[in-house]
Amino acid sequence: MMLVDASRCTGCGACAKACPKQAIVFQDDHEGFPTPVILQDQCVECGLCNKVCPAINMPQTHEIQQAYAVQLLDKEALKDSTSGGVFTVLSREIFRRGGVVYGCVWDENYNAVIRCAHNEEEMKPMRGSKYVWSWAGDTYPEIKQQLEAGQTVMFTGLPCQVAGLRNYLRRDYENLFTLDFLCSGTPSPMAFQKYLDTICKPGMKRSELNLKFRDKNPYGLGVHITYKGRKAKKTSDHISNPYYYSFYTRLVDRNSCFQCPYGTEQRVADLTMGDYWGVAKFHTEFDINSGVSAILINSERGNVLLQTVSEQLQIVPTRAADIAAGNNLSLGNKRKTIKVAPFREQFFQTVKTKGWKAAEYRYLLTKPRVKVIIKDGIKRMIPSNVKVILKKVLKRKG
Ligand SMILES: Cc1cc2nc3c(=O)[nH]c(=O)nc-3n(C[C@H](O)[C@H](O)[C@H](O)COP(=O)(O)OP(=O)(O)OC[C@H]3O[C@@H](n4cnc5c(N)ncnc54)[C@H](O)[C@@H]3O)c2cc1C
Incomplete structure (x- = not known):
């Protein structure tokens, strides 16, 4: 039995839970996503796993x-x-x-x-x-x-x-x-x-x-x-x-x-x-x-x-x-x-x-992210009382 291609599997778990022989287990793939694997020696080829798979049958x-x-x-x-x-x-x-x-x-x-x-x-x-x-x-x-x-x-x-x-x-x-x-x-x-x-x-x-x-x-x-x-x-x-x-x-x-x-x-x-x-x-x-x-x-x-x-x-x-x-x-x-x-x-x-x-x-x-981090860092370095004064000055100027 073959399951849906791993690139389309969402890991919903329906196949494993529907299997009457508990022949499907979940194992982490190389990106750390739990993914179903068939234990072929326990599979009776009933096809229920594919029937309930929403990636095959929405x-x-x-x-x-x-x-x-x-x-x-x-x-x-x-x-x-x-x-x-x-x-x-x-x-x-x-x-x-x-x-x-x-x-x-x-x-x-x-x-x-x-x-x-x-x-x-x-x-x-x-x-x-x-x-x-x-x-x-x-x-x-x-x-x-x-x-x-x-x-x-x-x-x-x-x-x-x-x-x-x-x-x-x-x-x-x-x-x-x-x-x-x-x-x-x-x-x-x-x-x-x-x-x-x-x-x-x-x-x-x-x-x-x-x-x-x-x-x-x-x-x-x-x-x-x-x-x-x-x-x-x-x-x-x-x-x-x-x-x-x-x-x-x-x-x-x-x-x-x-x-x-x-x-x-x-x-x-x-x-x-x-x-x-x-x-x-x-x-x-x-x-x-x-x-x-x-x-x-x-x-x-x-x-x-x-x-x-x-x-x-x-x-x-x-x-x-x-x-x-x-x-x-x-x-x-x-x-x-x-x-x-x-x-x-x-x-x-x-x-x-x-x-x-x-x-x-x-x-x-990345450049845009580094810019934000630097801006945040500078903001955090300014003591809060100075921030209040700066805000007031800027408001007056605006
Ligand atoms: C991974 C992810 C991506 C999202 N992407 C968007 C998006 O692009 N646009 C958008 O408008 N909303 C998105 N949301 C939903 C959004 O963040 C809010 O959960 C939603 O607007 C509900 O608002 P609320 O105030 O009623 O939620 P809350 O009262 O905060 O309730 C949160 C709800 O989300 C469910 N939930 C939380 N985390 C998960 C999870 N990891 N898996 C399954 N269910 C979960 C909870 O069970 C609950 O039903 C996303 C949520 C998640 C978890």
């Missing part, structure tokens, strides 16, 4: 019906959400119905994994984007059992994970709600762990890091990466933080992300959330600095769920085209293309054999 998709700009009214929860906090209100509604929510959390070693939450306390760690590939496969059999038992389930994750789950289930369940997001690609867990090696103090446990990719407290919306590592608290942005920069420039994405079929108006989930980048151009009624989500309604089931929670949101109809303007969403025949960095292979090789710092010095000290 599940039936939905057309976008309506788009909204939304912001959670609960300001406390909004602060801990990546953008407008729509995930939180939808989860609360599922718990109110006695259901469970699947979402991504950090495990004790800072691996991103999809887990099940039965209540709001268990859901809180799911808030916040973890910008690294996450493992969902183990949840599929458990979800099937819950659905069969009549429990309401909301699965949130990458579009390719939603596709994997739907193919694994092989039928629709009225009590299943799926929520994916506009996705720019998922970085290598190996590269991420090598980066974490550089910010942890020697002997420090990963769980002490408290890393946040989009910390709004107190910086407001944007990319503010904070962690407690070698320094008590360190902050940086999408350019000066080397890991985020590698994610932002699509250097460490999984190979399959470069030919991702999910970034179009044909959606695999009932609802799609995203950061509404550029919202100020289209809607002035929001407190933009607190974060605004974009949400796409793709099915009637998703529509009903969102309408049920609309009183907990500031919600304004918008155009999918306006969301697409600043985001990873392609409408019509236009497809957004991504360039593969010419030094991608060498970058991974260096990270793997010599560690993150060696790869960073060799490949990530």
Whole structure:
């Protein structure tokens, strides 16, 4: 038996979980992405692995019906959400119905994994984007059992994970709600762990890091990466933080992300959330600095769920085209293309054999990035009282 070409495999895990002989195991490839391998001596050639593989058989998709700009009214929860906090209100509604929510959390070693939450306390760690590939496969059999038992389930994750789950289930369940997001690609867990090696103090446990990719407290919306590592608290942005920069420039994405079929108006989930980048151009009624989500309604089931929670949101109809303007969403025949960095292979090789710092010095000290780092460094060297005086002087001059 042959699985889909590794360059198209998203690592959703559906094949391994569907295999009746447990003949598929996941092993890290040379870039550190878990990838399925068939144990040929246990394989009975039933072909189920290929049947459920979303890279071979994409599940039936939905057309976008309506788009909204939304912001959670609960300001406390909004602060801990990546953008407008729509995930939180939808989860609360599922718990109110006695259901469970699947979402991504950090495990004790800072691996991103999809887990099940039965209540709001268990859901809180799911808030916040973890910008690294996450493992969902183990949840599929458990979800099937819950659905069969009549429990309401909301699965949130990458579009390719939603596709994997739907193919694994092989039928629709009225009590299943799926929520994916506009996705720019998922970085290598190996590269991420090598980066974490550089910010942890020697002997420090990963769980002490408290890393946040989009910390709004107190910086407001944007990319503010904070962690407690070698320094008590360190902050940086999408350019000066080397890991985020590698994610932002699509250097460490999984190979399959470069030919991702999910970034179009044909959606695999009932609802799609995203950061509404550029919202100020289209809607002035929001407190933009607190974060605004974009949400796409793709099915009637998703529509009903969102309408049920609309009183907990500031919600304004918008155009999918306006969301697409600043985001990873392609409408019509236009497809957004991504360039593969010419030094991608060498970058991974260096990270793997010599560690993150060696790869960073060799490949990530580009001119624009160095300029930003120097500017930041100078800013940090100026004492804060001098900064206040300078600001006042500049204001007077302006
Ligand atoms: C790798 C990655 C790439 C992304 N790319 C884009 C993009 O290009 N454009 C865009 O608009 N938005 C993108 N997002 C989504 C965005 O960052 C927000 O998560 C989204 O806008 C939801 O906002 P919120 O305030 O409701 O989220 P929150 O309340 O912060 O909830 C976060 C949600 O994301 C899920 N999640 C977090 N990390 C992962 C992960 N690694 N794997 C699976 N699920 C995860 C959680 O389970 C939860 O459902 C990306 C997220 C990830 C993880």
